[in-house]
Amino acid sequence: MPSSGDLKMNRRELMVGTCTAMAAIPPLGARAEPAPAGTPVMSRVSLNVNGQGRSLEVDTRTTLLDLLREHLQLTGSKKGCDHGQCGACTVIVDGVRINSCLTLALMHEGSAVTTIEGLGTPDNLHPMQAAFVKHDGYQCGYCTPGQIVSAVSVLAEVKAGIPSHVTADITAPVQLSEAEIRERMSGNICRCGAFSIIVVAVTEVAGVQPAVRQG
Ligand code: FES
Ligand code: FES
Numbered sequence: 001m002p003s004s005g006d007l008k009m010n011r012r013e014l015m016v017g018t019c020t021a022m023a024a025i026p027p028l029g030a031r032a033e034p035a036p037a038g039t040p041v042m043s044r045v046s047l048n049v050n051g052q053g054r055s056l057e058v059d060t061r062t063t064l065l066d067l068l069r070e071h072l073q074l075t076g077s078k079k080g081c082d083h084g085q086c087g088a089c090t091v092i093v094d095g096v097r098i099n100s101c102l103t104l105a106l107m108h109e110g111s112a113v114t115t116i117e118g119l120g121t122p123d124n125l126h127p128m129q130a131a132f133v134k135h136d137g138y139q140c141g142y143c144t145p146g147q148i149v150s151a152v153s154v155l156a157e158v159k160a161g162i163p164s165h166v167t168a169d170i171t172a173p174v175q176l177s178e179a180e181i182r183e184r185m186s187g188n189i190c191r192c193g194a195f196s197i198i199v200v201a202v203t204e205v206a207g208v209q210p211a212v213r214q215g
Pocket of ligand 1: 080081082083084086087088089090099101
């Protein structure tokens with residue numbers, strides 16, 4: 001058991017040791033300062049958006065959705081959940097539909113991106129856009145750009161013979177049924193519940209594009 005004298009000695013020794021160690025620390029200005037947590041790291045990304053080459057300097061944390069909406073002012077793609085759960089942000093990248101809120105812009109260097117703005121114009125609507133308008137395939141319209149972009153991709157997927165979870169025979173040409181449309185569009189949520197009309201619109205466009213219906 002140490003005596004109180006021993007403890008005082010130990011405390012003094014501890015103080016001497018601490019001061020010695022502090023003297024070895026370089027002055028504040030000589031140390032490398034870590035970057036504050038919020039300081040952005042910028043990087044250049046170049047991609048083709050709706051047929052137009054775009055190159056810009058962005059925070060490396062920028063999602064593709066934010067790049068489109070905040071940097072290129074292409075606000076057709078919507079931010080619904082920002083968690084990959086609603087499909088409102090759906091865009092086509094190099095021929096494949098993705099949720100643009102779930103991917104960083106820098107991951108798509110050199111890619112071709114198609115947004116709802118790249119499908120048609122108010123004076124020359126894409127057939128899918130026209131079908132949605134014709135059948136009132138929306139109510140508030142917030143999910144609609146993602147629905148249309150996704151639906152265009154669905155037709156391309158079926159045309160390419162890509163089966164889905166409900167395809168009965170994956171060795172046969174894919175038939176675009178209502179079940180196929182509902183399954184393939186299940187990643188696009190409509191809080192207004194316009195699903196049945198959306199199916200009608202997609203079915204009609206598939207009907208005017210016979211090549212989509214194989215077999
Ligand atoms: Fe991207 Fe909902 S905003 S999936
Ligand atoms: Fe309102 Fe789909 S039309 S969320």
